[in-house]
Amino acid sequence: MGIEAGKPKNGRGVYSRTRIIYAHIIVWAIFITYELSALYYIVAHFTSPLDIAIHYGLNISLFYFNALVLFPKAYKSKSILQLKLFVGIILEIIIYLTLLYSLDRFLAFLNISVLQFKSFNAYVVPSTYRAFFMILMSTGYWLGTYLLKSRIEIDSLIQQQLEDKNEQLELQRKIIISENAFLKAQINPHFLFNSLSFIYNTIHKLSASAAEAVILLSDITRYALRKTDASGRLPIHEEVEQISNLIELNQLRFNGELKIQFNVGLITPSFTIPPLLLVSFVENVFKYGKLDDAATPAMVSIKEVAGVLQFRTQNIIQKRKGTVGHGVGLENTQLRLNNIFPDKHRLDISTSENIYTIELDIQMSHAEELYTG
Structure with a gap:
């Protein structure tokens, strides 16, 4: 599940987003606890809490920048997807190493930690490996959320198509009912016209004007009930x-x-x-x-x-x-x-x-x- 940008539209959206944030916090807490436990098992001591917080903050920032910024933007430009990703990942690593070195220098200046820069391989290679590790996890996270979102959209589209199909069937049913009602209603006009014809035949010898009135009324009624065109x-x-x-x-x-x-x-x-x-x-x-x-x-x-x-x-x-x-x-x-x-x-x-x-x-x-x- 990904944390999407934008203001939620209702209370349920706020509740779901809060649950997602809590889930991320729990996963990161488990991950950090596991790594620190493994580190303590190996070296039998911890560095300062500020040192731990700053380094994990930088790693987590790299994780979310890669998953929420780099990959979504690169994926939108599919024609140059590979080039954008390659350049973006290289820049991420360079910026990560630069910030990491600057933070280590700052912590060493405050005597909070000792800058371990005995050689290029001893500092840059492990740091680069760490950056690749976070980028790899972040890529897996982005891919998982993308596939899940795509699946939800497909299911929603299928559901919408089913609803549209049901609406069409319901509309066809109503049309059939209306047509049947129209055919049934035609019985009454036939009865009316037959009655008017009977009245005309009865009175035309007694009053020509009354008979003519019946004919005019019959014509107007027939016109009112006549079937129109499609419009x-x-x-x-x-x-x-x-x-x-x-x-x-x-x-x-x-x-x-x-x-x-x-x-x-x-x-x-x-x-x-x-x-x-x-x-x-x-x-x-x-x-x-x-x-x-x-x-x-x-x-x-x-x-x-x-x-x-x-x-x-x-x-x-x-x-x-x-x-x-x-x-x-x-x-x-x-x-x-x-x-x-x-x-x-x-x-x-x-x-x-x-x-x-x-x-x-x-x-x-x-x-x-x-x-x-």
């Missing part, structure tokens, strides 16, 4: 057709007395839109608008300008009994716009002198920038 959209001309059906249906309800204008301009046929996105705005016109003033009729318009779909509604506000404000439906429509056309639409809702206006611009796929009008 959840349908061609724009179908949305325009349902707006026309909704207007006609409401005109039938009020004997054609509603004052409303519906203007449709040229629109790229390939443009698609989520079903009922614009219909919901038009529905609010009938639900909250005052539509009996011929001087100020309600207005609904849709056209394409410079690669931008422009949709507008305008009406006099008239709150009817049992209705308050413009409700949750409009909020849901705004959420749909944010989800489906993020950063590609502009929605402006305003009220001025009892006139309620909605302006919606949607950047079409072939447009380069949003037209702000």
Whole structure:
């Protein structure tokens, strides 16, 4: 186990690091005790505690510098790994010998120990051997921690892959459940359309307008339940057709007395839109608008300008009994716009002198920038 740099992220990290430090202290204590015991057995005496502390401090520093600095940095540069290691180890030994000699001179100056420098071989060779010994132990320590860390990372990657696989399987299971639920739900629309067909066949001889209303309602319902493409959209001309059906249906309800204008301009046929996105705005016109003033009729318009779909509604506000404000439906429509056309639409809702206006611009796929009008 290695001592990694950086601040631990939680209490468990602090606890684990503390245990690692304690383990290192215990191992070094055992190692030093063993060497001092062997030395005492051979020479039958100890040097001063300060001398022991300084020399082991230098050896331990060499150990950790080699394991935590030299090898990690050299390993990152794999193209020149051997050269960096060779030069680094030579420099380590030179610096180690220089510091060791300086410390021995300092201790001899303080009369704490005697500098044993009778000859080159008697001082430098054993010291170099000691440096190689510490570097060898340090290399083994680094290699062990590296292999252990690699194994942990591999196990973590395998675990992550298993979790991702399980998530994919769970997602596939939910998709299958959703598809089954959709197929099951189609039974109810079929029942509804059959019922509407029965009602139409029953009343068309009694009231042509009522029969036409049933047909319009059936078309709108069929459109709302129609299966969309992969992006959840349908061609724009179908949305325009349902707006026309909704207007006609409401005109039938009020004997054609509603004052409303519906203007449709040229629109790229390939443009698609989520079903009922614009219909919901038009529905609010009938639900909250005052539509009996011929001087100020309600207005609904849709056209394409410079690669931008422009949709507008305008009406006099008239709150009817049992209705308050413009409700949750409009909020849901705004959420749909944010989800489906993020950063590609502009929605402006305003009220001025009892006139309620909605302006919606949607950047079409072939447009380069949003037209702000």
